[in-house]
Amino acid sequence: xxxxxxxxxxxxxxxxxxxxxxxxxxxxxxxxxxxxxxxxxxxxxxxxxxxxxxxxxxxxxxxxxxxxxxxxxxxxxxxxxxxxxxxxxxxxxxxxxxxxxxxxxxxxxxxxxxxxxxxxxxxxxxxxxxxxxxxxxxxxxxxxxxxxxxxxxxxxxxxxxxxxxxxxxxxxxxxxxxxxxxxxxxxxxxxxxxxxxxxxxxxxxxxxxxxxxxxxxxxxxxxxxxxxxxxxxxxxxxxxxxxxxxxxxxxxxxxxxxxxxxxxxxxxxxxxxxxxxxxxxxxxxxxxxxxxxxxxxxxxxxxxxxxxxxxxxxxxxxxxxxxxxxxxxxxxxxxxxxxxxxxxxxxxxxxxxxxxxxxxxxxxxxxxxxxxxxxxxxxxxxxxx
Amino acid sequence: xxxxxxxxxxxxxxxxxxxxxxxxxxxxxxxxxxxxxxxxxxxxxxxxxxxxxxxxxxxxxxxxxxxxxxxxxxxxxxxxxxxxxxxxxxxxxxxxxxxxxxxxxxxxxxxxxxxxxxxxxxxxxxxxxxxxxxxxxxxxxxxxxxxxxxxxxxxxxxxxxxxxxxxxxxxxxxxxxxxxxxx
Numbered sequence: 329x330x331x332x333x334x335x336x337x338x339x340x341x342x343x344x345x346x347x348x349x350x351x352x353x354x355x356x357x358x359x360x361x362x363x364x365x366x367x368x369x370x371x372x373x374x375x376x377x378x379x380x381x382x383x384x385x386x387x388x389x390x391x392x393x394x395x396x397x398x399x400x401x402x403x404x405x406x407x408x409x410x411x412x413x414x415x416x417x418x419x420x421x422x423x424x425x426x427x428x429x430x431x432x433x434x435x436x437x438x439x440x441x442x443x444x445x446x447x448x449x450x451x452x453x454x455x456x457x458x459x460x461x462x463x464x465x466x467x468x469x470x471x472x473x474x475x476x477x478x479x480x481x482x483x484x485x486x487x488x489x490x491x492x493x494x495x496x497x498x499x500x501x502x503x504x505x506x507x508x509x510x511x512x513x514x515x516x517x518x519x520x521x522x523x524x525x526x527x528x529x530x531x532x533x534x535x536x537x538x539x540x541x542x543x544x545x546x547x548x549x550x551x552x553x554x555x556x557x558x559x560x561x562x563x564x565x566x567x568x569x570x571x572x573x574x575x576x577x578x579x580x581x582x583x584x585x586x587x588x589x590x591x592x593x594x595x596x597x598x599x600x601x602x603x604x605x606x607x608x609x610x611x612x613x614x615x616x617x618x619x620x621x622x623x624x625x626x627x628x629x630x631x632x633x634x635x636x637x638x639x640x641x642x643x644x645x646x647x648x649x650x651x652x653x654x655x656x657x658x659x660x661x662x663x664x665x666x667x668x669x670x671x672x673x674x675x676x677x678x679x680x681x682x683x684x685x686x687x688x689x690x691x692x693x694x695x696x697x698x699x700x701x702x703x704x705x706x707x708x709x710x711x712x713x
Numbered sequence: 714x715x716x717x718x719x720x721x722x723x724x725x726x727x728x729x730x731x732x733x734x735x736x737x738x739x740x741x742x743x744x745x746x747x748x749x750x751x752x753x754x755x756x757x758x759x760x761x762x763x764x765x766x767x768x769x770x771x772x773x774x775x776x777x778x779x780x781x782x783x784x785x786x787x788x789x790x791x792x793x794x795x796x797x798x799x800x801x802x803x804x805x806x807x808x809x810x811x812x813x814x815x816x817x818x819x820x821x822x823x824x825x826x827x828x829x830x831x832x833x834x835x836x837x838x839x840x841x842x843x844x845x846x847x848x849x850x851x852x853x854x855x856x857x858x859x860x861x862x863x864x865x866x867x868x869x870x871x872x873x874x875x876x877x878x879x880x881x882x883x884x885x886x887x888x889x890x891x892x893x894x895x896x
Contacts, residue, residue: 340740510776511749622774697775
């Protein structure tokens, strides 16, 4: 079911279904996973869609096996992805670190629910934002994107595959229960042409020889004529174990981090409105972006100079751009569905130069526009006093 | 223009499906922007269950209902739980009066639809109570055309339950005609 309008297909999809459509459009041909609320529709829809395009769906025995199979499939030559939520994402952390170390391009979908532990399986949360960056042991960096609508679930998942291929890094799509289970119109462009994997030259091939920018050039596959040793131990440029060589290990660890942090400026994805004369800016990401925009519009209607920011890439944290965009503001409000995590990143970024207020909401419910608007009004009054 | 609909009942009644069908009818056939959300418990059947639909001519910022224009209650617990958040002066309130029997005074626009009773007695399958309610809702509010509703049912439901649902549409329309004016 769907409509064709101006070279795009318009479908009413759940966020979880939009993720699958985007993955397929981006060239994903392998999924390994294990069902879990509220991410199950990702696996369910993958099981329908992948065989239609010659891809492989594997229902795995557990979460660790799922992410390990995804890493294997990636080196087997396919764009690959796995999906889970809450406890499942915790179990996958070993694999996230492994994929980071072996520089496997994979996409990890986390449809966040309320936690900790088994938590609130059918309710929303954003309590895994720090886990996405720090969940596995050791020093490494990942990229994480946060959709706030079904359209963004499509757009950002598509982008996640492109980024994971380019940076050869695990990329998280940090969706949530609300986005996952909301149905909205999704506009799917008809002629998407996802980047094909670039294959490295076979002459003098060294699997972990980076370019000057810290990135590996292309992605080799098993059974393609490359001599490949893929191992979780830190390695030299040939892929040989090097845990006994401090300089080699230090260099690799630093490169694994800096290949992302050095490119942070290119990894900025922020949407904004009403910023021009804004004195109070709501810095939002994921589901709370929707009531935030509404609250800012309603505050504007009452004559308050409110502004709106939506961070679509949360890791690496866009601190330079955030400081630039909020330069004229007096107060930043950060609504999030956790105890207050990203608010500290914002505080760190602005370095005490302005008031930064957290608006934390727990319990599996989304902020209402009224709650955010009330905070905007409180801060507006505080300013005029 | 933004229209907000809240539908509530218990798991297994097809409450979320009602929301999905309404969103699709408005989105595909009436060219509206739509957002359909839901809330449900860990149980598959019997637990509280709620669907919300926002239909708008413009892009939708907030996807949940704030002040529903339409409230549909398919069970007494659902009615009791949500009625306090509904403006009984202005909202169109639809109840399945087979299952919702205790109704406070003062509701201005109350629509009684014996959905479960009609489903059992006239269609012979209580599973179609949701289709009967949805048809009565569309018939009364005209928020989408009947044609759009029928096309959406045809496009969504598996072949083996199409006929029984189309019959439910007819039963509902006949009921509404008989009731006409009595509400």
